[in-house]
Amino acid sequence: xxxxxxxxxxxxxxxxxxxxxxxxxxxxxxxxxGAHGYYGTTQPKxxxxxxxxxxxxxxxxxxxxxxxxxxxxxxxxxxFAGLTQPHPVTLAPMPDIARAWTISExxxxxxxxxxxxxxxxxxxxxxxxxxYSWKRVxxxxxxxxxxxxxxxxxxxxxxxxRAILVRGVEASGEAALRARVEALxxxxxxxxxxxxxxxxxxxxxxxxxxxxxxxxxxxxxxxVTLAGATLHAALTDASxxxxxxxxxxxxxxxxxxxxxxxLDLVKFYTALxxxxxxxxxxxxxxxxxxxxxxxxxxxxxxAYRLAQWKFRxxxxxxxxxxxxxxxxxxMQSVRFAMVESYNTTLNLYEAGxxxxxxxxxxxxxxFMDQLxxxxxxxxxxxxxxxxxxxxxxxxxVNDARVRRALSLAIDRKSLVEHVSRGGQIPxxxxxxxxxxxxxxxxxxxxxxxxxxxxxxxxxxxxxHALPPLTLTxxxxxxxxxxxxxxxxxxxxxxxxxxxxENQEWKVYLKNLQSMSFQIARMGWVGDYPDPNTFLDxxxxxxxxxxxxxxxxxxxxxxxxxxxxxxxDARMQKLQEAERxxxxxxxxxxxxxxxxxxxxxxxxMGHALNxxxxxxxxxxxxxxxxxxxxxxxxxPEGFPPEPMHPAAAAAPAAxxxx
Amino acid sequence: MARFIVRRFxxxxxxxxxxxxxxxxxxxxxxxxPFTSERGVPAEVLVDLKAKYGFDQPMPxxxxxxxxxxxxxxxxxxxxxxxxxxxxxxxxGFPATLLLGTVALAWALLLxxxxxxxxxxxxxxxxxxxxxxxxxxxxxxxxxxxxxxLILIFALTVYAxxxxxxxxLRHVVLPALTLGTVYAAYLARLTRGSMLEIVRxxxxxxxxxxxxxxxxxxxxxxxxxxxxxxxTFLGPAIANLLVGSVVVEKxxxxxxxxxxxxxxxxxxxxxxxxxxxxxxxxFLLVMNLLVDVTYGLLxxxxxxx
Numbered sequence: 001x002x003x004x005x006x007x008x009x010x011x012x013x014x015x016x017x018x019x020x021x022x023x024x025x026x027x028x029x030x031x032x033x034g035a036h037g038y039y040g041t042t043q044p045k046x047x048x049x050x051x052x053x054x055x056x057x058x059x060x061x062x063x064x065x066x067x068x069x070x071x072x073x074x075x076x077x078x079x080f081a082g083l084t085q086p087h088p089v090t091l092a093p094m095p096d097i098a099r100a101w102t103i104s105e106x107x108x109x110x111x112x113x114x115x116x117x118x119x120x121x122x123x124x125x126x127x128x129x130x131x132y133s134w135k136r137v138x139x140x141x142x143x144x145x146x147x148x149x150x151x152x153x154x155x156x157x158x159x160x161x162r163a164i165l166v167r168g169v170e171a172s173g174e175a176a177l178r179a180r181v182e183a184l185x186x187x188x189x190x191x192x193x194x195x196x197x198x199x200x201x202x203x204x205x206x207x208x209x210x211x212x213x214x215x216x217x218x219x220x221x222x223x224v225t226l227a228g229a230t231l232h233a234a235l236t237d238a239s240x241x242x243x244x245x246x247x248x249x250x251x252x253x254x255x256x257x258x259x260x261x262x263l264d265l266v267k268f269y270t271a272l273x274x275x276x277x278x279x280x281x282x283x284x285x286x287x288x289x290x291x292x293x294x295x296x297x298x299x300x301x302x303a304y305r306l307a308q309w310k311f312r313x314x315x316x317x318x319x320x321x322x323x324x325x326x327x328x329x330x331m332q333s334v335r336f337a338m339v340e341s342y343n344t345t346l347n348l349y350e351a352g353x354x355x356x357x358x359x360x361x362x363x364x365x366x367f368m369d370q371l372x373x374x375x376x377x378x379x380x381x382x383x384x385x386x387x388x389x390x391x392x393x394x395x396x397v398n399d400a401r402v403r404r405a406l407s408l409a410i411d412r413k414s415l416v417e418h419v420s421r422g423g424q425i426p427x428x429x430x431x432x433x434x435x436x437x438x439x440x441x442x443x444x445x446x447x448x449x450x451x452x453x454x455x456x457x458x459x460x461x462x463x464h465a466l467p468p469l470t471l472t473x474x475x476x477x478x479x480x481x482x483x484x485x486x487x488x489x490x491x492x493x494x495x496x497x498x499x500x501e502n503q504e505w506k507v508y509l510k511n512l513q514s515m516s517f518q519i520a521r522m523g524w525v526g527d528y529p530d531p532n533t534f535l536d537x538x539x540x541x542x543x544x545x546x547x548x549x550x551x552x553x554x555x556x557x558x559x560x561x562x563x564x565x566x567x568d569a570r571m572q573k574l575q576e577a578e579r580x581x582x583x584x585x586x587x588x589x590x591x592x593x594x595x596x597x598x599x600x601x602x603x604m605g606h607a608l609n610x611x612x613x614x615x616x617x618x619x620x621x622x623x624x625x626x627x628x629x630x631x632x633x634x635p636e637g638f639p640p641e642p643m644h645p646a647a648a649a650a651p652a653a654x655x656x657x
Numbered sequence: 658m659a660r661f662i663v664r665r666f667x668x669x670x671x672x673x674x675x676x677x678x679x680x681x682x683x684x685x686x687x688x689x690x691p692f693t694s695e696r697g698v699p700a701e702v703l704v705d706l707k708a709k710y711g712f713d714q715p716m717p718x719x720x721x722x723x724x725x726x727x728x729x730x731x732x733x734x735x736x737x738x739x740x741x742x743x744x745x746x747x748x749x750g751f752p753a754t755l756l757l758g759t760v761a762l763a764w765a766l767l768l769x770x771x772x773x774x775x776x777x778x779x780x781x782x783x784x785x786x787x788x789x790x791x792x793x794x795x796x797x798x799x800x801x802x803x804x805x806x807l808i809l810i811f812a813l814t815v816y817a818x819x820x821x822x823x824x825x826l827r828h829v830v831l832p833a834l835t836l837g838t839v840y841a842a843y844l845a846r847l848t849r850g851s852m853l854e855i856v857r858x859x860x861x862x863x864x865x866x867x868x869x870x871x872x873x874x875x876x877x878x879x880x881x882x883x884x885x886x887x888x889t890f891l892g893p894a895i896a897n898l899l900v901g902s903v904v905v906e907k908x909x910x911x912x913x914x915x916x917x918x919x920x921x922x923x924x925x926x927x928x929x930x931x932x933x934x935x936x937x938x939x940f941l942l943v944m945n946l947l948v949d950v951t952y953g954l955l956x957x958x959x960x961x962x
Contacts, residue, residue: 041816058738066739068696143705145698161701207700208713291740311741311749312912313823339821339910343805347820348910351812506689506925513693522695543697 036629039374040350044602048621049332051603053614054339054348054358058312062293064272065137068145073269074359075336078317078616079300080272081324083112083130083251084263087642088607088615091529093263094642097125097273097301097324098251107258107565108154114249117324119275120305127245133273135159135238148543149270149527152262154242154254155193158200162210163191164217165236167198173227174199184220185213196240198232258563260570261436261530268527275299303329303617312338317616330605330620346598355603359614363596365478368422376598379423380608383526384593385430385534388471388486392586393548394518396466401458403585406469406519408444408451409493410486416591419485420478424591430537431578432592432610436530438571441579448493455494468497473521474508482590483521512546520546523593529610531574532562538581547586554580601625605636662950669942673935677727680934681720684927691736691925710734710928723931732935733928737921743932747914753823754906754913758898760829761837765894769841770887773848777856777883778875788845795842804835804908821910832909836902840894847890852883881955888955892948896940900933 036042046052059072064080067073085096098112117125134153137144138160151157158165169177171192177199181187186204193200201217203210214235221233242254255262265271275292278299282289292298295309303325304317315336319329337354339345342364348354357363363371371377390397397403412426425432429440444450460466471487473479480502487498503511511517524544526533535558536542540550557580561573581587595612602625605618618638624630692698692706707713710733711722726733732743741749772788779785811831812820822828855861856879864874901915914933921929953959 060737060739068694140701140705143702143709145694145696145702147699147702148697161699207704211704293740310912311738311746337822337910338912340916341907341910344821344908344910347808347813348822351816351820353819353822505923506687506693509693509695510689513697543699544695 037375038601038629039371039376039598041352042376042601042625042629043352044355044600044621044625045352048623048626050335051331051333051355051616051619051621052335052337052353053356054345054354054361055315055336056338056345056358056360057340058338062298062306063274063290064269065133065142065274066144067269070360074614075306075315075317076269076272077302077613078304078334079298079302079306080269080274081117081302082267082272083114084267086267086609086611086613086615088605088613088618088638089609090641091264091609091611091613092642093267094639096267098266101263107260107563108255110253110255110262111246112251112253114251115324116249117301118322119277119299119301120320120322121275121278121299122322123275123277123299124248125273125301126248127251128248129273129276130251131243131245132276134243134271135241136274137270138241139238144270146270149265149268152255152257152259152265154256155196155200155236155240156242156256158191158202159236159238159241161202162214163200163202163236164214164221164233165193165196165198165200165240166221167196167232168229169199169226169231170229173229176226177201180221180224180226181217184216185210193240200236257559258565260562260565260567261528261532264436264528264530273301275301304334307333314338325617329617331616334616334619349598349600352600356599356606356614357597359612363598365420365422368596371598372423372596374598376601377596378599378608379594379596381425381432381610382593382595382612383432383435383529383533383610384523385427385432386424386482386521386523386590386593387430388588388590389512389517389520389522389546390586390588391515391518391520391546391548393515396458396460397469397518399458400584401454402460402466403588404583405451405454405458405494406490406496407585407588408447408454410489410588410590411446412590413445415482415485415489419481420591423594423596425594426590427592428589429578429582430587430589431531431534431574432526435526435534436571437567438531438574441575441582443582451493466494466496468499470499470501470518471521472501472503472508472511472517472519474505475502479521486590515546515548519588522546526611531571531578532558535574535577535581538586549584549586551581551584554584601629601633604634605638607636607638658950658953662946665946665949669946672942673938676938677724677931677935678720681723681931682716684922684925684930685716687922687925689925691927693925710736712927723928727935732932735926735929737924737926737929743928746917746929747932747936750901750912750914750917753911754901754915755899756829757832757836757906757911757913758895758901760833761840762895762898764833764837765840765844767841768837769844770848770884772841772845773850774852774875774880774883776845776849777852780853780856785849789849792842792845795838796846798839799904800835800839800902801904801908803838804832804905807831807835808908821908823910823912828909828911832905832911835908836898836905840898843890843894844887847886848883851886852879855879855883858882885952885956888948888951892944893941896937896944899940900937 055071055074057071059075060069061067061072062075064076067076081096083096083098084093087094097114097117099115100113102111114127119125134150136142137150138147138156140160140162147160178190181201188202188204191200203213218233221231224231244252246252278292278297279289282292282297295306298306300320303320303323305320306315307318308316317334319332323329339348342362345357345361346364349357390403392398407428412428416424416426426445428443428445431438431440433440471483473483483500487500490496490498512520524534524537538545538549539555539558554577557577561570561577564570564573597608599606602622604620604622622634692703711719735741735743735746738746772792776785776788808820808831811818818827818831861874861879864878901913903915903919906913906915917929917933921933
C-alpha cells in the first residue's frame with residue numbers, strides 16, 4: 001500500500017505535466033471570468049485602512065544588518081528608515097532621516113545632517129545609531145552575508161576581513177616587514193595607510209588556517225623594533241572604519257574611492273539603522289541579542305512597526321505613529337501573507353484575499369498571455385539581467401571569437417517572444433538601458449552570418465567542427481525551455497552540438513563557484529540603480545565573477561569611470577567599459593527581466609518600479625470601489641520626482657530639503 | 658501483553674538510532690552547503706557561520722553532539738530560519754498539520770468505513786456499486802488534481818470557502834477534504850473486502866441464530882472482526898497524516914510541517930531535515946506498535962507471546 005507521500009515524491013514527468021494542468025485548472029477557468037475586465041473580485045474584502053499582500057515566503061532575517069534575502073528586504077524597507085529613501089516610481093534617492101547632505105569636492109566625504117527623530121519606542125535616533133549599525137554589519141562577528149555592500153567605506157574591508165594593522169612602520173620598511181611576515185604566513189596583500197601611520201596586512205591561505213596565522217604574526221610583530229621603529233600590531237578594529245558621528249545629528253562618511261551612486265547605496269536595506277539600545281539591552285539581560293527582531297522586542301524607525309508575526313503564515317505591519325513623516329502615511333495596516341505557490345497566490349488574488357500578488361511572487365508563466373488582457377495587469381522592466389556565464393578557462397569557449405559567435409547565433413527576440421513570453425526585453429548588453437540615465441552600446445541581438453564568420457576566423461569550419469558544448473542550468477522548467485531553444489539555435493546557425501545538463505540549485509551553485517562548468521545560466525538583480533551594479537560583476541576581485549575572466553584593463557576602465565564626477569562623462573566611460581567587456585564576452589546576455597503583476601484597482605499609490613519595491617506608506621484604498629466600479633481612476637498621489645541622483649552627487653553638491 | 662509491549666517499545670530505540678545515524682550522514686553527502694548562495698559570501702563570514710552551527714567539527718564529533726542534544730530534546734538550529742530552533746519550527750507548524758490530519762482522518766473514517774460497511778451489507782446493490790465506483794475514483798484522482806478542483810468549485814465559483822490560507826476553521830475544510838478523500842477511498846474498499854469475508858462466517862451465523870438484530874450483528878460482531886485490515890492500514894496512515902502532506906499543504910498554503918520534507922532538503926537545512934526525520938520515524942514506529950497492540954484487543958484469536 002503506497003503512502004500518499006511516497007506517491008507525491010515519485011511524480012514522474014508525465015505526472016508533473018498533469019500536476020501543472022491541475023494546479024492551473026482554477027486559473028484557466030477563472031481566466032474566462034472577471035467583472036468589468038478585472039481579474040476576480042473588485043470589491044475590497046477588508047476595511048479601507050488596511051491592505052493585504054503576499055511576501056511569498058518566511059523571511060530569513062528582518063534584521064537590516066544580516067538580511068540577504070528578498071523577502072526580508074521587502075519587510076525591512078517598510079519597517080526601517082535610512083539616510084535616504086527611494087522615490088516610489090523612479091527610486092531616485094530622496095531625503096529621509098538625513099534632511100540634507102554635502103559631498104566633498106573629491107567625492108570621498110559625505111556629511112549627512114540628520115533630522116531629529118525617534119525609534120518606535122520613543123528613544124531618540126541619532127547619528128551614533130548609524131555609526132553603530134554600519135560597523136555592526138562590517139564586524140566579522142556579525143557574519144553578515146552582505147558585509148561587502150559597505151566595502152566602499154574607508155578601511156571597511158580591512159576591518160571586515162580581519163586584516164592585521166601594523167603601526168609604527170614606514171613605507172621604506174615594506175621589504176623588511178614583508179620578509180618578516182612571510183617567514184610566518186603567506187601574504188595576500190599589504191596596504192599602506194599613511195593617515196594611520198601603518199600598514200594593513202591581509203594574510204593568504206584558507207580562512208581556517210588564517211585565524212592561527214594571524215595570532216602568530218601579531219605575537220611576533222607587536223613590540224618588535226624594525227628599521228629603528230617600534231611596531232604595534234593588532235587586529236584591525238572598528239575605529240578605523242570611515243563612518244563616525246560628529247555629533248548627535250551629523251554623520252561623516254569617508255569613502256575609499258568616489259562612489260557616484262553612494263546615495264543609492266545608503267537607501268539599500270543593509271545600510272538601514274538597527275536599534276542599538278534594544279540589542280544591547282537583550283545582551284545585558286542575558287538573552288540572545290540576535291532575537292531583537294522578534295515581535296516582542298523589535299523597535300523600528302520607519303513608516304511601520306511590526307505588530308504581528310506568525311511564523312510562515314503572515315506578518316502584520318502597523319503604522320508607526322513616531323515615524324518622522326507619519327502624517328504622510330495613509331495606510332494604517334498591511335498584512336503580508338506567506339504563500340509560496342504562484343497558483344495559490346493567483347487564486348487568493350482572484351478571491352480578493354490579496355490586493356496585490358506581492359514583491360516576491362510571480363504570475364504563472366503559462367497563463368501570462370490570458371492574464372495580460374485584464375485591466376488590473378501591470379508590467380514593467382526590472383533591474384535584472386538573464387545571461388550565460390562562459391568558463392573562459394575551458395576550451396573551446398576560452399576563445400573570445402567562439403564566445404562572440406555563440407552570442408550572435410542566438411535569436412533573442414524570438415527567444416523572448418516564443419519561449420520566455422513574460423514581456424522580457426531582448427538584450428545583448430549586460431546593463432539594462434535607462435539605469436541611472438545610462439544607455440548601453442546596443443550590441444546586435446542576432447547575426448548568424450557574422451557568427452559563422454567569427455567561428456571560421458577562430459579556425460572552426462567544415463573540416464574542423466567545434467567540439468560539442470555543455471550548457472548547464474539549475475532545474476527549473478523555464479530555464480530548461482530557454483536552454484533547449486538556445487541549443488536548437490546553436491545547432492541550426494552554427495552546426496554546434498550542445499548537451500544540456502540540469503542540476504539542483506545548491507549543487508549548481510557549488511559547481512559554478514568551483515568553475516566546474518563550460519556554459520552556465522545566471523540571473524543578476526542589481527542592488528542599486530547604477531550601471532556599476534552590473535559592470536562590477538566582471539572585475540577581477542569580484543567574488544561573483546564566475547567566468548574566470550580577469551582583465552586589468554577592464555578593472556582600470558571601471559575604476560576610472562567611477563572616479564569621474566560629471567554624470568554624462570561618467571556614463572560615457574561606463575559604456576566604454578561595457579563595450580570592452582562585451583567584446584571579450586565572458587558573459588552572454590540574453591534579456592532584461594520584466595515584472596508582471598496583478599494589483600486590485602482599489603489599491604492606490606502602488607508603483608511598479610524596477611526594483612519591485614513595495615513601499616506601503618504611499619498606499620491607500622479608493623473607497624469608491626466598496627460601492628461598485630467607479631468610472632474614473634483617482635490620481636495615485638505620489639510625491640514629486642526628486643532631482644536626478646547624479647546631479648545630487650556632483651562635487652560639493654548639496655542635497656536634501 | 659505488558660511484557661510484549663515493553664519488549665517492542667525497547668526495540669524501537671535501536672531502530673530509531675539506525676535511522677538517525679544513516680540520515681545524518683546521507684544528508685551531508687549532498688553537494689553544496691546551507692550557506693551556498695548565488696552571491697559570494699566572504700570567506701571570513703562563512704567560517705563564522707560554520708562555527709556557529711558546529712559544521713567545522715569532524716563528522717563523528719558532530720554526530721555525537723547531535724545525539725547528545727537529541728537526548729535532551731534539543732533538535733538544533735535551523736540554517737534557513739536562523740532565528741529559530743528546529744524545536745520551535747516544528748512546534749509552530751505541527752498544530753496546523755495535526756488539525757488538518759485529524760479532520761482529514763475523521764472524514765476518511767466516516768466516509769470510508771461507512772461506505773465499506775454499506776457496500777458489504779448491501780452487496781451487489783446500487784449502493785454497493787455506487788460507493789465502490791466512487792472509491793475507485795477517489796483512489797485514482799490524486800490530491801494535486803482533487804485540491805484545485807475543490808478550489809475551483811467551492812472557492813472560485815460559489816465563493817463559499819477560501820482558496821487557501823490558515824487561521825479559521827473554514828480554512829481547514831477544503832484541504833481536509835482533499836487529504837481525507839484518498840484515505841476514505843482506500844478505507845471503503847478495505848472495509849468492504851474484509852466485511853464480505855465475515856458476512857458468511859460461523860460466528861455471524863450463530864449471532865443471527867441467537868436472534869440478534871441486524872444492526873447489532875453488524876456493529877458488535879462483524880465490524881470488530883472486519884476492521885482488522887483497516888487497523889493495519891490506519892497505523893501508517895495516521896503517522897503520514899500527522900507529519901503532513903507536501904502537496905496539499907502547498908496548494909492550500911497551510912503553514913504545517915509537510916513542505917519541510919522537500920524544502921529542508923533543498924535548502925540543506927541539515928538539522929531541520931533531521932528533526933522531520935526523527936518526528937516521522939517516531940510516529941511511524943509508535944503507530945506500528947499501537948497497531949500490533951490493537952490487534953489483540955480486537956481479535957480474540959490473537960494472543961501475545
